[in-house]
Amino acid sequence: MIKILIEKLEFGAIIGTLDFERKREQRVWVWAKFGAEEFIDYARVCEYIKAEFREKKFRLVEDALKYFAQEFHSKFRSMDYFYMKILKPEILQDASVGAEIEIKF
Numbered sequence: 251m252i253k254i255l256i257e258k259l260e261f262g263a264i265i266g267t268l269d270f271e272r273k274r275e276q277r278v279w280v281w282a283k284f285g286a287e288e289f290i291d292y293a294r295v296c297e298y299i300k301a302e303f304r305e306k307k308f309r310l311v312e313d314a315l316k317y318f319a320q321e322f323h324s325k326f327r328s329m330d331y332f333y334m335k336i337l338k339p340e341i342l343q344d345a346s347v348g349a350e351i352e353i354k355f
Contacts, residue, residue: 253331254290256282256299263303265311265338276340278303279348284322285331295322311336315351323355330355 259282262275280299284290299318308314319332332355337348 251285254284259296261300264307267309279337281335283333286326287328311349
């Protein structure tokens with residue numbers, strides 16, 4: 251199986267629960283892998299991810315991961331594998347923090 255890859259998609263977004271995270275955008279990094287029997291246009295996927303982050307203003311990284319897993323599985327019915335990692339590199343000075351999800355459908 252061939253997997254479509256997106257590595258270190260970087261953009262600004264409102265994400266988090268702390269007061270300062272709700273007031274200004276912070277840098278976000280996203281990695282994703284998709285396994286499907288249909289064509290997945292990774293350029294459109296990147297734009298979609300950025301647009302949804304801007305619109306939804308997720309409070310938790312985990313909520314964003316669950317949202318994208320459901321969205322991509324419904325958009326690409328032949329998808330049999332989904333992986334996404336979201337990191338917030340500016341929260342701590344000495345580490346990038348976040349979460350990841352991996353699902354085999």
